Amino acid sequence: MTKWVASLAALLLGSCAGNQGSGPPPTVSSIVVFAASSLEPAFVKVAGRVSPKYRLGVVFNYAGTQALSSQLMQGAQADVFASADTAHMKSLQDAGLIGGSPQVFGHNRLEIAVEKGNPKGIHTLADLARAGLVTVLADPSVPAGKYAQQALARAHVTVHPASLEPQVTGVLGKVSLGEADAGIVYVSDIVSSGKVDGVAIPDGQNVIADYPIAKLKSASNNQGADEFISYLLSPEGQSIITGAGFEKA
Amino acid sequence: MSQARIPGPLVALAAAGLLLFVLPLAGLIVRAPWNQVWPALTAPETATALGLSVFCSLTATAVALALGIPLALLLSRTSGTIRGILRALTTLPMVLPPVVGGVALLLAFGRRGLIGAPLYAAFGLQIPFTTTAAVIAETFVAMPFLVIAVEGGLRGLDHRYEEAARALGAGSWKVFLRVTLPLLRPAVFSGAVLCWARALGEFGATITFAGNLPGRTQTVPLAVYVALETRPEGAIVLSLILLGVSLAILIGLRDRWLGEP
Amino acid sequence: MSLSARITVKQNGFFLEVDLLVSAGETVAVLGPNGAGKTTLLRALAGLIPIQGHVELDGQVLDDSAAGRHVPTERRGVGLVFQDHVLFPHMTVQQNVAFGLRHNASATSRQWLDRAGLGEKANALPRDLSGGQAQRVAILRTLATEPRLLLLDEPLSALDVTIRAEVRRELSRQLSGFHGVRILVTHDPLEAMALADRLVVLEQGRITQSGTAAEVTARPRSRFVADLAGVNLLRGRARGDHIELAGGAIVAAPDAGDGDVFAVIHPRAVALYLARPQGTPRNVWRARAEDLDLQGERVRVRLSGALPLVAEVTPSAVRELKLDSGAEVWAAVKATEISVYRA
Numbered sequence: 001m002t003k004w005v006a007s008l009a010a011l012l013l014g015s016c017a018g019n020q021g022s023g024p025p026p027t028v029s030s031i032v033v034f035a036a037s038s039l040e041p042a043f044v045k046v047a048g049r050v051s052p053k054y055r056l057g058v059v060f061n062y063a064g065t066q067a068l069s070s071q072l073m074q075g076a077q078a079d080v081f082a083s084a085d086t087a088h089m090k091s092l093q094d095a096g097l098i099g100g101s102p103q104v105f106g107h108n109r110l111e112i113a114v115e116k117g118n119p120k121g122i123h124t125l126a127d128l129a130r131a132g133l134v135t136v137l138a139d140p141s142v143p144a145g146k147y148a149q150q151a152l153a154r155a156h157v158t159v160h161p162a163s164l165e166p167q168v169t170g171v172l173g174k175v176s177l178g179e180a181d182a183g184i185v186y187v188s189d190i191v192s193s194g195k196v197d198g199v200a201i202p203d204g205q206n207v208i209a210d211y212p213i214a215k216l217k218s219a220s221n222n223q224g225a226d227e228f229i230s231y232l233l234s235p236e237g238q239s240i241i242t243g244a245g246f247e248k249a
Numbered sequence: 250m251s252q253a254r255i256p257g258p259l260v261a262l263a264a265a266g267l268l269l270f271v272l273p274l275a276g277l278i279v280r281a282p283w284n285q286v287w288p289a290l291t292a293p294e295t296a297t298a299l300g301l302s303v304f305c306s307l308t309a310t311a312v313a314l315a316l317g318i319p320l321a322l323l324l325s326r327t328s329g330t331i332r333g334i335l336r337a338l339t340t341l342p343m344v345l346p347p348v349v350g351g352v353a354l355l356l357a358f359g360r361r362g363l364i365g366a367p368l369y370a371a372f373g374l375q376i377p378f379t380t381t382a383a384v385i386a387e388t389f390v391a392m393p394f395l396v397i398a399v400e401g402g403l404r405g406l407d408h409r410y411e412e413a414a415r416a417l418g419a420g421s422w423k424v425f426l427r428v429t430l431p432l433l434r435p436a437v438f439s440g441a442v443l444c445w446a447r448a449l450g451e452f453g454a455t456i457t458f459a460g461n462l463p464g465r466t467q468t469v470p471l472a473v474y475v476a477l478e479t480r481p482e483g484a485i486v487l488s489l490i491l492l493g494v495s496l497a498i499l500i501g502l503r504d505r506w507l508g509e510p
Numbered sequence: 511m512s513l514s515a516r517i518t519v520k521q522n523g524f525f526l527e528v529d530l531l532v533s534a535g536e537t538v539a540v541l542g543p544n545g546a547g548k549t550t551l552l553r554a555l556a557g558l559i560p561i562q563g564h565v566e567l568d569g570q571v572l573d574d575s576a577a578g579r580h581v582p583t584e585r586r587g588v589g590l591v592f593q594d595h596v597l598f599p600h601m602t603v604q605q606n607v608a609f610g611l612r613h614n615a616s617a618t619s620r621q622w623l624d625r626a627g628l629g630e631k632a633n634a635l636p637r638d639l640s641g642g643q644a645q646r647v648a649i650l651r652t653l654a655t656e657p658r659l660l661l662l663d664e665p666l667s668a669l670d671v672t673i674r675a676e677v678r679r680e681l682s683r684q685l686s687g688f689h690g691v692r693i694l695v696t697h698d699p700l701e702a703m704a705l706a707d708r709l710v711v712l713e714q715g716r717i718t719q720s721g722t723a724a725e726v727t728a729r730p731r732s733r734f735v736a737d738l739a740g741v742n743l744l745r746g747r748a749r750g751d752h753i754e755l756a757g758g759a760i761v762a763a764p765d766a767g768d769g770d771v772f773a774v775i776h777p778r779a780v781a782l783y784l785a786r787p788q789g790t791p792r793n794v795w796r797a798r799a800e801d802l803d804l805q806g807e808r809v810r811v812r813l814s815g816a817l818p819l820v821a822e823v824t825p826s827a828v829r830e831l832k833l834d835s836g837a838e839v840w841a842a843v844k845a846t847e848i849s850v851y852r853a
Contacts, residue, residue: 064478066478066479067477067478070481134375134378136378136460139461139475139478141475141476141478141479142478161462162377162378162460162462163378163459163460163461163462163466164460164461164462164463164467164475165456165460165461166456166461166471166474166475166478170456170457170460170461173352173457174377174460177352177355177356177359177361178359178360178361179355179359179360179361179375179377179378180378407596409592409596410596410598412556412558412583412590413590413592413596413598414598414609415558415582415583415584416556416583416584416588416589416590416652416661417584417589417609417610417651417652417655418584418585418610418612418655419584419609419610420584427598427609428598431598431600432598432599432600434600
């Protein structure tokens, strides 16, 4: 439900931006973008720029990558798909649903989310195994959870999580409310949340996720889809992406 | 006794309403990977989630009965503004999005919560992420259904039974236990069933307040949600099992509760 | 052993103000039209509603609003019998009777049922009883607790006419063996006269008349009692030998005195004629027969005109006068047939 509210907000934001300034013309066409939830903060900003520039309305459907890909498999109509991993993009490609070739527009790495000021003094993944520490992870069924398990395995750390949240927002929420001492999430989540601090995970243990984007074969607005994707890959778009905690493509 | 015929358009609307229930159920049954039902049923994770679901929902119903019946009694004896306020407070969890309810529960019983903080400071007690938290979340969301049903029963009660009991020398406890409560049995039963069903299907408040850990807080709805991400057919099987178990319990309890004394 | 009650109840615009003194062993019937406050009075005596005033039973203060004293219903030693039985539907007959008993409840309740000839119904549920049986059980249930004050709220009015007499006889027998104070609320004058020693007439929250049945009906002070007694009741201002009625009509009555009075005319004292009668009667009015009602050997004729009255004549008189609805007649009443008393 929050997703719908968010996409509605994005739409409003987009059209608001379109009506700002010295009388820019109203939007004349629109595209539908299916995007991984973690992209929401960045994409809201992207839409804010794209809309006035190309007179393009952008409607978002944010959800977990898995949910989006199964919606597309079931015949959902969209112009652009932005995924949080390459695997789902690949399977859509195999199903013949992707128009052009997918392009990676950013990377996301993991960090340990801790309470502001890091009161428990957590500095490494190994600290998460400390007795009495309440750690929450994302469920392994979602990419963030899968990557967290990989990172912990690389660090040879066994953690007994208090909860396996089916959404990354659940991990963030519990850390920011002080119910959990630590969680493993994307850097972009920590940046967008603003209510938790991040503790870096060394490259040797970290898992870096690729975010590919592609136009869908069923796109009804080819031009708008191309404009959105090329803006995202432009230096201007990339600076929004890095500002949201992602790494450049 | 002959009854007035139901007008045709109403029958059509009733049929449409019934279809709204039946079609999704049919979808679930038709699309179910039946060859996976038995393996899923015997899988230890299923048993764990199912056992936890049944335990939490029944405990929540028991707690709701213990707290909700007195609350309904209180509600039925108040009037005016106080009643309005009490009733609004009681029904709040029904209109509140369950996820918001979960956050509210964290703010009350969490480690930093109104009551949770002193409890944590004094005893090191942390309620979130425990089975207790799952029960609290389910009770929070489901109890209003019981309170509303029992209060309705109390309002429909012929209070002369209670007056007759008092005139026969019964004190307030005796009147409550031997007259009011037995007379309320149908209302208590339907309220408890609604409450239990709501508790069994509870998702939002539980996942927010209690988290999701197999064996501790992962009830069937949470397991279904997680399974939906990776193996949708497993989610369907799990939903069907939940459906079957709830039907069995409902039918079993009905005879026991509403049978002849 | 006696009850003394001075009760004022104000609720939702309803007002009840009653002074009542009843001795032990006495049965008082409270009669009154619907909405007069009869049930409210019983509920007040039972302690089910808050009152202003003072209630004392056998020297024990049950209510004293001035002293802030109120004994709750369950400790008053009252017995309450409702219009319909109000037996607990989830208990057997015997469990119902045993409900109010403290000692030896099972055996004692069985004895009560056996004595009333209801022993074989002991294990039945109330829904399996006939209306009369259920009400008899309800009466037993109350009497078994040996209340000091027995309150009966129209105990027979929900029963079929055919079994009402039977239950009334049994109730009468039960009451004679009961030594406490008995108050019976009813709107049925027959029930009141059969069961009660004294009548109290309650109208609009106040006692308007009190006394034996003969005393009350001899001098009605309200339309309600006049209807009970089946007489015409007039109210007006006496001026020596005549009374001026509110409607303007004048009724001759010797020695009427002066001031506000009631006048009672028995329907049999109203004579009807086709032509204006000559001679003694001074009270003669033109009247119109509105409707006729055969009651046993007599016909009651409702008259309209300067003075609305009910006349009672023989069926043969109806034939002679060719009386029918709408017939124009002359009505005459001898002045000596009018009884006048102070309002």
